[in-house]
Amino acid sequence: MALALQTFPTVKDANAALQTAGTRYLGGGTLVIRAANEGDVSVSGLVRSTDPALSAIAIAGGKVRIGASVSMAAIARHPDLGALAKAARAVGGPAIRNMATVGGNLFAPAPYGDFAVALLALDATVGTEDGELPIEIFLAKRDGSRAIVTAVSFTLPKDDSFRFLKVSRVKPKGVSVLSIAAVLERVADGTVSSARIALGCMADRPVRAKAAEKALLGKSLDRDGIAAALAAVTEGIAPITDPIASAWYRAEVLPVHLGRLLLS
C-alpha cells in the first residue's frame, strides 16, 4: 500500500508533522519502507526533511558531528573517519550502505544496527529537536521517541583505541551473529586505563558490557589479562534468537570473539 509522504525543508516542521499518530520518519528507507512493504499497518504516513544539515559531516578539534541522514557509504569513504570505516561497511551490501543512514541505524532492531554498536562504544551523543542525549539513554528510550534525530556527535578515537568486529555466517555480507565495538585507552606500560565495550545481538538493541569493562581496568591485553573480562562479558546479556543463531549459541561464542578482538 502506498503511504503519502510529506516533505519539509526544516526539521522543526517535519517534527511537528511527525506528531500525528501513525506517521513515521523516512530516512534512507531501509527500515520504514521495508516495514510498509511487509504490510505493517501501524504506518499510515511518512514524513521527511531535506534540511542540508542532516547530510553534513563536520570534524573539528577531534570532535565529529555526523548528520542523521549521512549514509553508511559516506562514512566509509570519508578520509577522516577511517577508524569507523569497518563499522560502516558492516552494514548491509553496497546498495544498502548507499541508503542506510546513521539516524536510522540507531533504531534498527537486532540483528541489525551494527553501526549503533560502534556509536555506543564511542560514547556518542544523539541530537534531536528536543535536545541532546547520551546514546545509552537514547537507545533505552528509543521505542517511545517521537523526536527526529538530527545528528550524532562523538570524540574521534585515538589511533588504535577503537576496535570493531562483526561476526556473520555469510561473507562478505551477512546478518550479524553478533558485533562488538570497543574503545580501549592504555597507559605507557600497556595496561588498560579505560574501556568501553558495546555488544550487538546481545539484547534487542546495543548494550554495554560493563562487567567486562571493569574487569579490564589495569590489565594487559594478553591472555591472562583478558581472562576475567571474558568470564564477565556474558553478565546481564539477553541475546536474541533468530534464524541466524540461537540465544544460547550467541552467548557461548561471545567470549571467544571478544577474546579475538582484544588480542588482535
Added chain:
Amino acid sequence: MAKVPVQFTLNGSEKAEFIDSGTTLLNALRDKIGDTSPKGGCHQGTCGACSVIIDGELRLSCLTLAETCNRAAITTTSGLAEGGVLHPLQRAFLDTFATQCGFCTPGMIMAAKVLLDHTPDPSRDEVVEALSGNICRCTGYEPIIQAVLTAARANSQNAA
C-alpha cells in the same frame, strides 16, 4: 491517494509523471513507466533484484520512494544496450553462462556496472564485495563473478 509530480531522467530520456505519493520507484518504473527490467524480489532490501543506479549510486528501487528521485538520473538494465548492441556486461553474462532463470540478472548487472564505472580493473574480491547485496539461487555465483571479470578484461582491452 494524493498524486505528486515527479520528473527524472531514465536511461537518458526525460520522464515526467504524476504518481501516487508513497509509490516505490520499483512500482513506478514497472507499473507506470513500463520499464520491467528491475525485478521485485524480496521487497525487504535483501535480494538486490530491484537494484538501479540513481545519480551514480547503486540503490534498491523497492525501498526508494519515486518522489524522492525528483530531478535524479536513473539507470536500469534496459538502458544499457545501445543501438541493439549489448553492453559488455550483458554480453559477458551470456558468454559465461551467468544467467539461468534470469531474475537476479538485472540487479547483478547494475551492481557490476557501478563497480566497473569506479574500478575498471577490479580484483576478484572487489567483484565479490560489489555483488554481496545480490542473491542468486541458480548459478552458485561463480559464473556471475567470472562474467564481471570478463567484462572488465574486455573493457581494458578496448581501452588499450
